[in-house]
Amino acid sequence: MSFACHRTDVAVIGAGPVGLFAVFQCGMVRLKCHVVDALDMIGGQCTALYPEKPIYDIPGYPAIDAAQLIDRLAEQAAPFAPVWHLGQQVTALSPLDDGGWQVTTSSGTRIEARAVIIAAGVGAFGPNRPPLEGLEAYEGSSVFYMVRRRQDFAGKRVVIAGGGDSAVDWALSLAGLAERVMVVHRRPKFRAAPESAARLDALAASGQVELVVPYHLAGLEGSGGQLSGVRVATLDGQEKLLPADALLAFFGLAMNLGPIHDWGLNLERNLITVDPATAATSRPGIFAVGDIVTYPGKLKLILCGFAEAAQAAHAIYPLVHPGQALHFEYSTTSGVPGRG
Numbered sequence: 213m214s215f216a217c218h219r220t221d222v223a224v225i226g227a228g229p230v231g232l233f234a235v236f237q238c239g240m241v242r243l244k245c246h247v248v249d250a251l252d253m254i255g256g257q258c259t260a261l262y263p264e265k266p267i268y269d270i271p272g273y274p275a276i277d278a279a280q281l282i283d284r285l286a287e288q289a290a291p292f293a294p295v296w297h298l299g300q301q302v303t304a305l306s307p308l309d310d311g312g313w314q315v316t317t318s319s320g321t322r323i324e325a326r327a328v329i330i331a332a333g334v335g336a337f338g339p340n341r342p343p344l345e346g347l348e349a350y351e352g353s354s355v356f357y358m359v360r361r362r363q364d365f366a367g368k369r370v371v372i373a374g375g376g377d378s379a380v381d382w383a384l385s386l387a388g389l390a391e392r393v394m395v396v397h398r399r400p401k402f403r404a405a406p407e408s409a410a411r412l413d414a415l416a417a418s419g420q421v422e423l424v425v426p427y428h429l430a431g432l433e434g435s436g437g438q439l440s441g442v443r444v445a446t447l448d449g450q451e452k453l454l455p456a457d458a459l460l461a462f463f464g465l466a467m468n469l470g471p472i473h474d475w476g477l478n479l480e481r482n483l484i485t486v487d488p489a490t491a492a493t494s495r496p497g498i499f500a501v502g503d504i505v506t507y508p509g510k511l512k513l514i515l516c517g518f519a520e521a522a523q524a525a526h527a528i529y530p531l532v533h534p535g536q537a538l539h540f541e542y543s544t545t546s547g548v549p550g551r552g
Contacts, residue, residue: 216320216321216322217321217322217323217324218246218295218321218322218323218324219323219324219325220244220245220246220295220323220324220325221238221243221244221245221325221326221327221528221532222234222238222243222244222245222246222325222326222327222328222329222525222528222532223245223246223247223248223313223315223323223325223327223328223329224238224245224246224247224248224294224328224329224331225247225248225249225302225315225328225329225330225331225332226247226248226249226256226330226331226332226333226502226504227247227248227249227251227254227255227256227296227298228249228254228255228256228257228258228331228332228333228502229255229256229258229281229282229285229514229517229518230331230333230501230502230503230514230517230518230520230521231247231249231256231329231331231332231501231502231521232254232282232285232286232288232289233285233288233289233517233518233521234329234331234501234521234524234525235247235289235292235294236285236288236289236292236521237521237522237524237525237526238292238329238525238528239289239291239292239294239548240525240548241525241526241529241538243525243528243529243532244292244293244294245292245294245295246294246295246296246297246315246323246325247294247295247296247297248297248298248300248301248302248315248317248321248323249296249297249298249299249300250299250300250301251298251299252298252299253298254282254286254296254298255278255279255282256333257278257333258278258279258281258282263277263278263279263282263360264277264278264279264359264360264361264362264385265277265278265359265378265381265382265385266278266381266385267281267514268405268407268408269513269514269515270514270515271515291548297317297319297321297323299319300317300318300319300321301317301318301471302315302316302317302318302471303316303317303318303471304316304471305328305471305475305498308324310326311326311496311497311531312324312325312326312327312497313325313326313327313328313497313498315328326497326528326531326532327497327498327499327528327531327532328497328498328499329491329499329500329501329521329524329528330472330484330493330498330499330500330501330504331500331501331502331504331517331521332472332502332504333502333503333504339357339358339461339463339464340463340464341357341461341463342373342429342461342463344429344430344431344432345431345432346432347432349437350432350434350437350438350439350459352437353437353438354434354437354438354439354457354458354459355432355439355458355459355461356458356459356460356461357460357461357462359382359460362385362386362389363389365386365389365390365458366389366390367390367391368390368391368457368458369390369391369392369394369454369455369456369457369458370386370390370392370393370394370456370457370458370459370460371394371395371396371424371442371454371456371458371459371460372386372393372394372395372396372459372460372462373395373396373397373429373459373460373461373462373463374396374397374461374462374463374464375397375398375399375401375402375403375404376402376403376404376462376464377403377404377405377408378462379395379397379402379404379460379462380395380402380404380405380408380409380412381404381408382460382462383395383412383415383421384408384411384412384415387415387420387421388420392422392455393420393421393422394421394422394424394454394456395412395421395422395423395424395425396424396425396427396428396429396442396444396454397423397424397425397426397427398425398426398427398428398447399425399426400423400425400426424444424454426446426447427444427445427446427452428444428445428447429442429443429444429459429461430443430444430445430451431443432459433453438457439456439457439458439459440455440456441453441454441455441456442454442456442459472484472504475495475498476494476495477493477494477495477498477500478493478494480506481506483504483505483506484500484504484505484506485505485506485507486499486500486501486505486506486507486520487507488507488508488509488510489523490523490524490526490527491505491520491521491523491524491527492524492527497531499524499527499528501517501520501521501524502517502520502521503517505520526538526540
């Protein structure tokens, strides 16, 4: 059996927002890209976990849904004709004699590239599930770990469990759409952006959201996969029942680097250490950007990943075009190569 083999300038591992912007930045310095992602669609977590979640910290957009952001990034990358290899996991990364790298996927596809950009987000991911008896019977019907369609919760009694940005953002988004929104958290203080937490407090003060604190999830009531209520308890065991049609549990993601562990990169707490000036890893020709990297002062923000993608593209240019000077120009001066 023969498998496809491709040659390109850069192999990008991960088609989330930072991976998509890496394609654009590489294109702006005339580098061609092939992109591999384990999901069968582009967008990473933005598409798979929360396509309708509003994002508030993208420059130029006071608010933009995750799916819309992916659409805009894909449109931005399109002029550079990236080649997509979706529904495939990278299983091996091997050095080539010319100093480049061969990427091998679970489908047998081989991509030979002068450089690799790892933009794999947090690696393979899945939700952290609360330890509740009988939870599986409700998953996918009235217990959810993501929101694909905001409208699905119109007129429903929704319990949201968690204290981070996802819990707070969805409480803000569903207030006024759902019949009732109840937010369960162990502490009165939320680990969300201060502005979002302040908006949640304002909604609670006006009665549009009910803050159930300090409580934790204790059990589920219902039948046939349909919730009728969620039991919550204080730390000293006092319980009460919240009437509910749906539970949104936001306790973060279980992260798994998978094969990346075997690629000989310097790792720190399951993150790839990079040079913040170039996004270079400990292996020449391999770069990493986005939430999967760490360095002193690293912020896990999409916009920081965007900046890292630009740094990686500029650092890769001399590897693909040795001896050729790259004259930096602002996009307003250079335009998009190949357009107009």
